[in-house]
Amino acid sequence: MVMDKSEILKTVNAIFVDVLDDQDVILTYDTTANDVEEWDSLNHIQLVVAIEKQFKIRFMSREIQGWSNVGEMVNAISSKLN
């Protein structure tokens, strides 16, 4: 599956809206957990699992622990898809 990063961001945004149950979440590459109140440790795990399912990919444990913003998350997804 070839997807550019803006498409990935859009899909990830939809997953955040669904998992966090918050229609108002608008992600950019620079968004961090500090910008989204509901993005806590519990929801982080749910987001990881939902993203894996959506894109049919698997993250390594150091990836799950290591993202400091949404851009790094999108890069990790992109590198597995393209």
Added chain:
Amino acid sequence: MRKVMNEHIHYICERIAVLSPIHSKKLRKNMEFFDDRYDAMADAFFKKYVGILQRDNKDLDYAIDCYLQMLADVTDETVEFLRTGKYTSTTFAEVNSRVYASPRVMEYYMHGLLMSQFLFKHHYQTLSFFIDTLPQFINTTKSYLEVGAGHGFYLSRALAILDERTTFTVVDISETSLKFTRQFTGDNRVDYILGDIFEFDNGKKYDFITLGEVLEHVEDPLSLLLKLNSLLSDDGVLFFTTPTNAPAIDHVYLFNNVEEIRDIVISAGFRIVSERSFLSEDVSAEKAEKYKIAVLFNAFLQKAGA
């Protein structure tokens, strides 16, 4: 907002806000929940704990790193659990070589768990249930046995609450765990035994047995409960805790729900005297079920005929 009273807790919260912003949010919520009694206990605990760390040339930063490492392990295990619906290990041999027989892993794991005693809401709720109920059994408890004392914090509470003539025995499979327990309790009334509870038999019966978060670590929890039933005096009391849906590096047996735990307790010849279930996350029951959030089940048991 509730003021964090304890200087050590305050430092831990500030440091975790920097090192792990996503965990920090949960920690802040937990702090709101805690009460004055928590503050008093946390104060006494951290004074003692920091002293133990210092004697080992370590500090609170080291303990925070251990705690975050333990959480990172739990995150990995949880992601895998949600992918597969199973725990990553299913045999004792696997977790023994992976965790218990590894001094490096046990070291950070024990420090991490000890920290969680004062940072996790459901661990504090469980501790409160234990220390609020145990005084009912002061007069009937002449002998106390703890199986898998972990870091020794429950034992230290039992030593403080029960009669000074009570005898105390600890059986644990891990040398690191026994070292922690010894350091933490520092009480010469305790007989520490390194060994497998399934092979333990000194011909004695115990009036009170504590089994804190052990059942999920064994392949056959029913056998363990039957063994403890045989070690318990006729009117004795068993306090045990075990979680549902709680992936961890050394968890082997998966309880899918609280009903499965109750069933096994009954099968082992016990009746439930009182019980509590504490959710590991601050979510609705609906969300807990949907996302398979861990529930920590606690109960005081007696033999079915007692």
